[in-house]
Amino acid sequence: MSFEPKIIGFLCNWCSYTGADLAGTARMKYPANLMSIRVMCSGRVDPGFVLDAFRRGADGVLVCGCHPGDCHYVDGNHKCMRRMPLTRRIMKGMGIDPARLRLEWVSASEGARFREIVSEFTEQLRRMGPLELKEIEFDPALEGAHHA
Amino acid sequence: MAKVNIKIDGHPIEVEKGSFILEAAKALGISIPTLCYYPHMTPYAACRICAVEIRDGKGWSKIVTACNYPVWDGMEVLTTTPRVLNARRVNLEMLMSQCAPVPVLQELAREFGIDKPRWGTGEDTCILCGLCVRICDEVVGAHALAFSDRGIHRRVATPFDDTSSDCILCGACASVCPTGHITMEDIDQRTVIHRDLTLGPNAAISLPFRQAVPNVPRIDPQRCIHFTTGGCGICSQVCPKECIHYDDVDTFEEIEAGAVIVATGFDNFDPTPLKQYGYGRYANVITAEEFERMNNAAGPTGGHVVLENGQEPRSIAIIHCVGSRDENHHSYCSRVCCMYALKFAHLVKEKTNAEVYQLYIDLRSFGKGYEEFYQRILDEGVNVIRGRGAEVIPSGNRRKDEGPLLVQCEDTLIGRFREIPVDMVILCTALEARRDAKETGRKFNISVGADGWFIEAHPKLAPVSTSTDGIFLAGTCQGAKDIPDTVAQGGAAAAQAMKLLCLGEVLLDAAYAEIDETYCSGCRLCNDLCAYSALEFDEAKKVSRINPALCKACGTCVAACPAGAITGRHFTDDQIYAQIEGMLT
Numbered sequence: 094m095s096f097e098p099k100i101i102g103f104l105c106n107w108c109s110y111t112g113a114d115l116a117g118t119a120r121m122k123y124p125a126n127l128m129s130i131r132v133m134c135s136g137r138v139d140p141g142f143v144l145d146a147f148r149r150g151a152d153g154v155l156v157c158g159c160h161p162g163d164c165h166y167v168d169g170n171h172k173c174m175r176r177m178p179l180t181r182r183i184m185k186g187m188g189i190d191p192a193r194l195r196l197e198w199v200s201a202s203e204g205a206r207f208r209e210i211v212s213e214f215t216e217q218l219r220r221m222g223p224l225e226l227k228e229i230e231f232d233p234a235l236e237g238a239h240h241a
Numbered sequence: 242m243a244k245v246n247i248k249i250d251g252h253p254i255e256v257e258k259g260s261f262i263l264e265a266a267k268a269l270g271i272s273i274p275t276l277c278y279y280p281h282m283t284p285y286a287a288c289r290i291c292a293v294e295i296r297d298g299k300g301w302s303k304i305v306t307a308c309n310y311p312v313w314d315g316m317e318v319l320t321t322t323p324r325v326l327n328a329r330r331v332n333l334e335m336l337m338s339q340c341a342p343v344p345v346l347q348e349l350a351r352e353f354g355i356d357k358p359r360w361g362t363g364e365d366t367c368i369l370c371g372l373c374v375r376i377c378d379e380v381v382g383a384h385a386l387a388f389s390d391r392g393i394h395r396r397v398a399t400p401f402d403d404t405s406s407d408c409i410l411c412g413a414c415a416s417v418c419p420t421g422h423i424t425m426e427d428i429d430q431r432t433v434i435h436r437d438l439t440l441g442p443n444a445a446i447s448l449p450f451r452q453a454v455p456n457v458p459r460i461d462p463q464r465c466i467h468f469t470t471g472g473c474g475i476c477s478q479v480c481p482k483e484c485i486h487y488d489d490v491d492t493f494e495e496i497e498a499g500a501v502i503v504a505t506g507f508d509n510f511d512p513t514p515l516k517q518y519g520y521g522r523y524a525n526v527i528t529a530e531e532f533e534r535m536n537n538a539a540g541p542t543g544g545h546v547v548l549e550n551g552q553e554p555r556s557i558a559i560i561h562c563v564g565s566r567d568e569n570h571h572s573y574c575s576r577v578c579c580m581y582a583l584k585f586a587h588l589v590k591e592k593t594n595a596e597v598y599q600l601y602i603d604l605r606s607f608g609k610g611y612e613e614f615y616q617r618i619l620d621e622g623v624n625v626i627r628g629r630g631a632e633v634i635p636s637g638n639r640r641k642d643e644g645p646l647l648v649q650c651e652d653t654l655i656g657r658f659r660e661i662p663v664d665m666v667i668l669c670t671a672l673e674a675r676r677d678a679k680e681t682g683r684k685f686n687i688s689v690g691a692d693g694w695f696i697e698a699h700p701k702l703a704p705v706s707t708s709t710d711g712i713f714l715a716g717t718c719q720g721a722k723d724i725p726d727t728v729a730q731g732g733a734a735a736a737q738a739m740k741l742l743c744l745g746e747v748l749l750d751a752a753y754a755e756i757d758e759t760y761c762s763g764c765r766l767c768n769d770l771c772a773y774s775a776l777e778f779d780e781a782k783k784v785s786r787i788n789p790a791l792c793k794a795c796g797t798c799v800a801a802c803p804a805g806a807i808t809g810r811h812f813t814d815d816q817i818y819a820q821i822e823g824m825l826t
Contacts, residue, residue, distance in 0.1 A: 101825070130820050132812060133812055136795055137797060139814065142817055142818070149825040151821075167688055167772035167773075176800070
């Protein structure tokens with residue numbers, strides 16, 4: 094049996110969650126690897142959520158929001174757009190491939206696009222294999238060097 | 242001020258000592274002809290047409306100029322004696338020996354029965370009344386004009402007969418000149434009649450527009466002579482109610498309101514960048530708004546459709562979609578142009594014998610009765626051409642009976658390139674969002690679309706609401722629309738606002754963000770994140786606060802708070818972490 098990645102998806106209530114819902118009501122099939130969590134806005138996605146998901150064994154995290162300019166909350170998605178690259182930088186420092194975090198814009202009418210994104214992301218994670226987190230030993234000398 | 246009693250033509254009147262006979266006569270309604278008198282300026286007695294006879298009642302009498310002769314007690318003034326009329330006639334004849342063709346003099350000559358002035362007729366037009374010099378000195382304060390030379394060579398001139406750098410181009414001299422000797426040269430190549438076609442104010446003091454609320458005039462300080470030079474002040478002198486206060490300043494008033502309806506309207510697209518249509522270059526290429534102004538019975542042309550030279554046009558082309566449905570400007574359809582263009586055609590047919598050509602891309606007569614109106618226009622013999630107007634060029638007067646402008650277009654229905662000679666071109670300019678729409682949107686937290694129109698809460702289900710509760714949209718600020726649609730939306734917005742006001746209280750959503758003040762460090766990171774201004778900083782306690790009535794529960798501030806002091810109700814960190822845990826175990 095091939096590897097089935099676990100993906101946590103944070104979907105904004107107004108565009109992406111509705112878009113995913115549309116994919117469902119339109120009976121489009123997409124991989125069951127994605128488990129969605131509804132947030133009111135992609136701007137609600139705390140980088141802590143993303144890292145916690147990886148800590149608990151997720152292989153990928155998908156954050157979806159309204160298209161830029163279409164945010165229900167004026168510009169919450171713009172804030173998300175700035176937070177995610179910073180989150181990727183933290184991930185890199187932790188030894189997690191930044192490609193495991195994806196930020197996509199899905200509007201309420203883009204059920205088909207949602208299916209495409211999930212299928213493609215699942216396929217990509219399948220190729221990448223399971224996320225293996227390494228225990229990093231705490232090195233007091235290194236800590237000191239940082240502050241020097 | 243001491244008062245004196247005088248009699249004019251037998252009518253007694255009490256006037257201020259030191260005032261002049263002409264003013265007293267005016268108060269009595271007795272007319273004395275004059276060419277060089279203007280209220281609020283020092284009388285000059287240059288024309289001497291205002292001659293009157295004064296008597297002291299003891300046999301002494303004298304001919305004086307009424308405009309600058311001060312009154313004294315017991316004075317008797319006679320304005321119609323043969324002696325007075327003779328003096329006026331002689332003075333008039335002497336003026337005519339210099340300036341016969343001047344209309345005001347001709348009229349006076351008819352009144353006095355002068356057929357042929359005794360000392361010949363001159364061809365000059367300046368009667369040296371000095372009004373222009375005095376208004377420039379005393380009222381405008383620019384001192385750009387003066388009398389030059391002496392005796393028979395006396396004339397009005399600018400220093401060294403050159404363009405005066407002191408002249409502020411206010412036109413006061415031209416407006417007071419009784420003979421038309423001084424004229425304003427065209428500065429921007431459009432004649433006065435067409436310049437007046439703009440809806441904007443033409444004078445420094447004017448009503449913004451006829452239906453303005455409040456319906457009171459205002460002063461434009463950039464154009465007002467008083468504000469630019471410190472002179473003039475005529476408006477405050479003539480206002481009988483003393484309503485003009487130059488020291489008035491803008492004041493800001495705070496109004497507590499339960500709802501706000503934003504109805505800021507639209508701007509007209511400026512067709513100048515579309516060089517191919519020649520707006521601004523050819524005087525008879527005008528915008529729809531200017532044509533509308535021309536059609537106004539109370540407008541500058543009295544409702545007549547005229548060319549720049551005052552003649553009736555023989556042919557008119559109406560070009561649709563100027564700036565709209567154009568990738569380079571606005572890709573949207575302005576919705577109102579097709580129908581008003583058809584209305585224009587109807588008006589032109591009604592008022593003139595001109596041939597009308599409509600150049601359209603698609604005729605969108607979508608409303609109730611609109612298609613029927615289109616059919617009626619066709620029956621009236623309007624030429625309707627399917628093809629965007631490509632260019633307007635001068636025809637070079639190939640034929641005398643044809644218009645001087647050539648409109649080039651491709652008639653896509655007959656598949657031919659056409660050149661239509663016309664006298665006038667009307668550009669149906671696009672409706673566009675107000676220049677300051679973004680700023681207004683920021684003020685009211687309304688999102689602004691790519692075209693600049695305000696975005697409603699939902700295009701179908703909430704077309705008058707905005708994403709902020711209690712703020713509603715009406716009219717063209719939300720998108721191009723015609724009058725019936727605007728009225729309907731305005732009514733809906735008013736009803737929505739009334740609903741809030743009648744309720745008297747605001748129901749809060751259960752989901753909103755809360756700040757635990759004990760954890761808030763007062764970093765203010767969250768303050769700028771909120772798109773709804775729901776976050777305020779308490780300077781005294783050095784903590785941020787959330788107004789739950791304004792909070793929309795997006796959670797952007799919750800995610801940003803470094804201290805974890807903000808809780809997003811119903812979407813708390815704990816709940817989301819629990820979901821992640823639940824999904825992955």
